[in-house]
Amino acid sequence: MRSARRLRSVRSRRWIGRWALGITVALLAPLAVSLSDSGARVEAAPNPRGFDFVVDSPEMGPIRSRIFRAKDGNTNRVVYALDGMRAPETHSGWEFDTNVADALTDWNINVVMPIGGMSSFYADWNAPSSFFGAPPTGSSSGSGALNVASEGPGKSYRYAWETFINQHLRWALRDRLGFNPYRNGVFGLSMGGSGALTLAAYHPDQFSFAGSYSGYLNISAPGMREAIRLAMIDAGGYNVDSMAPPWGPQWLRMDPFVFAPLLRDHNTRLWISAGSGLPAPADGFNGNTVNGMALEALALANTRSFQLRMMSLGANNVTYSFPQAGIHAWTYWEAEVHRMIPDLSANIG
Numbered sequence: 177m178r179s180a181r182r183l184r185s186v187r188s189r190r191w192i193g194r195w196a197l198g199i200t201v202a203l204l205a206p207l208a209v210s211l212s213d214s215g216a217r218v219e220a221a222p223n224p225r226g227f228d229f230v231v232d233s234p235e236m237g238p239i240r241s242r243i244f245r246a247k248d249g250n251t252n253r254v255v256y257a258l259d260g261m262r263a264p265e266t267h268s269g270w271e272f273d274t275n276v277a278d279a280l281t282d283w284n285i286n287v288v289m290p291i292g293g294m295s296s297f298y299a300d301w302n303a304p305s306s307f308f309g310a311p312p313t314g315s316s317s318g319s320g321a322l323n324v325a326s327e328g329p330g331k332s333y334r335y336a337w338e339t340f341i342n343q344h345l346r347w348a349l350r351d352r353l354g355f356n357p358y359r360n361g362v363f364g365l366s367m368g369g370s371g372a373l374t375l376a377a378y379h380p381d382q383f384s385f386a387g388s389y390s391g392y393l394n395i396s397a398p399g400m401r402e403a404i405r406l407a408m409i410d411a412g413g414y415n416v417d418s419m420a421p422p423w424g425p426q427w428l429r430m431d432p433f434v435f436a437p438l439l440r441d442h443n444t445r446l447w448i449s450a451g452s453g454l455p456a457p458a459d460g461f462n463g464n465t466v467n468g469m470a471l472e473a474l475a476l477a478n479t480r481s482f483q484l485r486m487m488s489l490g491a492n493n494v495t496y497s498f499p500q501a502g503i504h505a506w507t508y509w510e511a512e513v514h515r516m517i518p519d520l521s522a523n524i525g
Contacts, residue, residue: 255285288355378435499512
């Protein structure tokens with residue numbers, strides 16, 4: 177009898193795992209023909225209040241960031257804004273698709289927007305992205321699965337974003353602009369939200385505040401690695417296996433659900449947000465809206481899971497924001513920054 181119950185239990189757990197994987201893949205499948213996870217980008221001119229700041233990375237070469245100076249001229253209050261999965265080499269979505277640079281500088285906060293890092297999760301990768309060990313050939317045509325064999329960022333060299341932000345960019349900002357290298361803030365959307373929490377967890381002297389909007393904060397949950405695999409293939413043709421081997425120490429180190437105790441123990445001030453996945457009337461109803469709904473539903477499930485994890489740890493250093501309407505789109509992330517700014521302002525510098 178016990179053996180029969182044990183067998184039924186094992187079969188039940190396997191069925192639940194397959195069900196979760198199926199749901200996740202179903203949510204991500206439509207993205208192969210559309211926008212992955214950063215919302216539709218708007219053609220716009222650079223913000224005249226910003227300027228380029230180039231820093232060399234030993235692994236990645238020259239990396240450009242956009243800098244926006246605090247309105248009162250201080251150099252003590254600094255925040256980094258991280259982009260989403262489709263982060264291009266030309267600009268940050270935070271500059272071109274939102275007004276957050278103006279809002280933050282008006283609050284006397286200096287803003288740093290690193291440029292590039294498509295599909296990187298702002299992590300130090302295990303190896304340059306490749307499939308079956310084949311070297312990259314030909315030029316990239318932008319994002320999309322047709323670029324799995326193309327040359328380009330993170331393929332012709334190894335991504336080393338965590339080291340760049342924590343070491344090379346951080347100290348260059350101090351030495352060349354006088355920016356305070358301690359008690360900074362960092363926030364991001366989607367993969368940038370996951371990256372923001374990772375940076376804060378392992379570099380608490382640099383980051384006293386971290387914000388995640390629509391982040392994937394439980395990447396070791398059933399089906400999540402394969403969901404990320406699909407999204408990264410679509411966003412530039414990247415291989416998740418080159419980032420970190422499956423469920424090894426390097427992968428688990430990137431999982432906010434796993435390293436949550438560090439954020440509690442450091443008392444890092446956190447702002448954690450995800451939308452309901454339901455559109456507002458202004459969103460209309462089209463392919464982008466449907467994809468945004470699916471992505472946000474997945475982000476919400478991950479974010480709620482992270483919330484339960486932090487609650488189980490007795491963490492009281494988090495503000496959660498779950499708007500009733502919200503899909504994976506820039507208008508919602510922009511609004512979330514405006515809600516977050518007072519808390520950010522009170523916990524940096």
